[in-house]
Amino acid sequence: MKKWMLISLPILFFIGFAGANYLGFLSPSFTSVVNKPIQRIDLIDLQGSRHSFDELKGNDTVIYFFASWCTPCYKSLMTLEKVTANKQLPINLLAVALDEDIDEINRMLIKTGFTGKVWIASEGTMALQKRYFGNEGRAVPYVVKLDRDTNIIERSYKLNQLTQWQSVLRDGVSLNKI
Numbered sequence: 001m002k003k004w005m006l007i008s009l010p011i012l013f014f015i016g017f018a019g020a021n022y023l024g025f026l027s028p029s030f031t032s033v034v035n036k037p038i039q040r041i042d043l044i045d046l047q048g049s050r051h052s053f054d055e056l057k058g059n060d061t062v063i064y065f066f067a068s069w070c071t072p073c074y075k076s077l078m079t080l081e082k083v084t085a086n087k088q089l090p091i092n093l094l095a096v097a098l099d100e101d102i103d104e105i106n107r108m109l110i111k112t113g114f115t116g117k118v119w120i121a122s123e124g125t126m127a128l129q130k131r132y133f134g135n136e137g138r139a140v141p142y143v144v145k146l147d148r149d150t151n152i153i154e155r156s157y158k159l160n161q162l163t164q165w166q167s168v169l170r171d172g173v174s175l176n177k178i
Helices: 002-022 071-084 102-112 162-169
Strands: 043-045 061-066 092-097 118-121 142-146 152-156
Touching (some): 061 071, 071 092, 071 162
Parallel strands (some): 092 118
Antiparallel strands (some): 142 152
């Protein structure tokens, strides 16, 4: 009996540790990713072409993470369309879908009228589970701001009003001041 316990205890510990890591419980906090390059993941656009966050180098960028099952994300995408439609902005905007279902994403974009740049995280909701990009709350909508070198410099869970988006995208106001 004692031998069985000595063998099974380390195995159970390993399984628990591996499960916690897989589910994101051991993932980095926002403070550990701030001022560091955004995590590189596989990204595709709606046509299936591959992309990389490295393409964003050279410009400050706001990334809006959303999902088709996220009710508040619908309103935010409609608001973003009002702010960005046919306008040159001093800050890039990229919307990243954390879904696996391109058809659902397309339906959402049609319903919201959003015409901006959209990439899809090929890991889908696992990016939430693993708390990528300092998303400790594992929530959407989630917004990060990158500097010209693609370092994460700010984040927000509460950017949702037209005036807030205008301040951030048109006037360059910090996410931390919203």
